[in-house]
Amino acid sequence: MEVKIARTAGFCWGVRRTMDKVDEVAASAAGPVVTLGPIIHNPQAVARMREKGVGTVAEVQEVAPGATVVVRTHGAVRTELERARARGLSVVDGTCPYVKFPQVMAQRLTREGYHLVVVGDANHAEVKGVVSFAEGPCTVMKPGGAVPEFKAKRVAVIAQTTCIGADFERAVGALALRHQEVRAVNTICSDTDERQADARALASEVDAVVVVGGKNSANTRHLAEICREIQPRTWHVETEDELDPSWFTGCTVVGLSAGASTPDWVIEGVAARLRDMR
Structure with missing residues (x-):
C-alpha cells in the first residue's frame, strides 16, 4: 500500500x-x-x-x-x-512555552477579577497545572459539554492548548449569552491548529487513516476524532503491533498522522508495517 x-x-x-x-x-x-x-x-x-x-x-x-x-x-x-x-x-x-501562556493568563485574569473558565479536560495534567495558577474562581468546562452554572458578571475564557477550535468557539458563544461580560483569550497552540488542518486534508485524500500516538495523549485522540469525521476508516494505535490487516481490505492509499508527542521512530515503524501489507 x-x-x-x-x-x-x-x-x-x-x-x-x-x-x-x-x-x-x-x-x-x-x-x-x-x-x-x-x-x-x-x-x-x-x-x-x-x-x-x-x-x-x-x-x-x-x-x-x-x-x-x-x-x-x-x-x-x-x-x-x-x-x-x-x-x-x-x-x-x-x-512548553505554549503551555506557559494559559498558566500566565489564568493568574492574570483572575487577579483582574474575572471568573475564569478553562475549556478542556479537568483530569489532564496541563489543565490541572493551569487551574493551579488561578487566584480566584475557576471552572473547567468539558469541550462539547454542558455550560457550567455559576454566578458572575465578568467571565474570562481560555482553552487547553490542544482544544479543538470549534469547541472553544462554542463555549465562548454559550457563555456570552449568560454573562454580562465575556473576555476570550485564545490559548490554543498554533501547532495544534496546523496539525488538525493537516489531518482533515489528509483524511479527505485517502482510503483509510492511521493516527499514531499514546492512548492518553489528548492531541492524538483529537486528531483521530477529526479524521474519523471525514474518513470513518480511522484507527488510533500506539505502535505497529496493533495494526490489523483486515482494517485495510480494498485500500490503495493509507494516510498516517501522529500526535505531537509521538517519536519519529515510532511513526516510521508504523509506516514500514503498512507498506509491507498486502
Missing part, C-alpha cells in the same frame, strides 16, 4: 525542546534525574528515557534528596513546584 504521511506528524517544537532538555540534564547531572509525571504522553518515549536512567515520579515527596527534577512538557501544579523549591531540589522547567 502507498502511505501518505502528514507533514506535521510527530514531535512538535515544544515537545522536542523538552526532550532535548531532559537529554542534556541526564548527561550532565551529578545525581539522579526524575521527571515530575511522564515527560510526554507517549509510553515508548518514556520507556526510552527510563533506559537512559531518567525516572518518573508522581509527586515531589517521592524525589530523593540531591535529585534533579525536570518539569514535563505539560507543566506542573503550582504547589508541587513550591514544594520542590522548599526542599532545595534542583528544578529544571521543561514546560
